[in-house]
């Protein structure tokens with residue numbers, strides 16, 4: 350493995366999704382193998398106290414590396430060897446690469462995939478058939494409009510449960526980049542373009558989530574201002590992503606990224622609805638609604654649909670050299 354090839358692999362692996370776009374994966378080349386570490390300094394103590402979303406994000410980074418390797422006819426193998434981390438840099442796994450023979454068709458969709466948090470184009474009957482085709486052992490697709498409307502309310506209630514917590518809001522705000530002049534606008538976190546915020550919303554977001562939250566909540570205005578029901582209701586479907594109850598999140602994270610790429614391959618844009626899986630009450634409502642068996646865990650959910658034409662935005666990512674340690 351040459352340093353140049355390694356750098357190119359890391360540059361593609363970093364396009365994987367991560368919670369709040371914190372990008373926890375760090376990579377180190379050691380001759381013919383390379384190590385993956387988790388940067389624990391970007392953990393979300395309020396939003397993800399158990400490190401579950403961080404582990405899903407790390408799994409997505411591994412899948413990103415695997416896809417980058419497969420694009421070059423190489424396959425990733427995890428070895429049993431251990432690398433040296435330290436308190437802030439947790440060793441996760443050591444990998445080698447060998448000839449794979451075949452390419453991975455999902456690798457072709459890595460570049461185009463990005464979160465789409467705006468409204469969707471009204472779904473056609475063909476779109477509804479296409480979303481239903483995404484039903485699989487891991488994915489329950491809710492495509493009936495009445496069910497989507499019912500779920501939109503469940504999602505907003507669950508999200509508001511998290512947003513009502515001052516520590517959660519403060520942490521989320523610290524990862525939001527609302528001004529284009531923010532020094533980390535193009536580097537990490539959630540910038541206003543990625544969140545699909547218009548000019549007025551950019552100013553409003555910091556007020557509603559910051560100093561005005563309490564007074565607005567007192568007059569019951571905070572919840573409607575933060576609600577996303579209209580966007581959810583514009584979706585062609587809600588996709589519920591579930592995996593075996595006892596699976597480690599690193600493995601679920603790999604599958605999470607692949608499912609997202611499958612949606613992209615089918616021409617759909619998607620936004621993650623983590624609150625639906627993270628809120629136990631909401632998770633139980635949807636698992637019952639979609640008949641998901643009790644030996645499965647709802648890992649995440651997405652609202653999906655066709656994006657309006659020409660809505661891609663520049664993605665925020667750290668440079669490859671920045672995450673090679």
Ligand SMILES: Cc1cc2nc3c(=O)[nH]c(=O)nc-3n(C[C@H](O)[C@H](O)[C@H](O)COP(=O)(O)O)c2cc1C
Nearest residue numbers: 366367368369370402405406463464621622623624
């Ligand atoms: C574990 C996990 C949880 C996420 N939760 C949410 C969420 O609740 N809402 C949301 O809009 N995006 C969520 N995302 C999407 C990330 O914010 C997104 O992937 C990241 O900002 C990078 O942007 P990209 O998807 O456009 O590459 C989540 C992603 C991961 C991996």
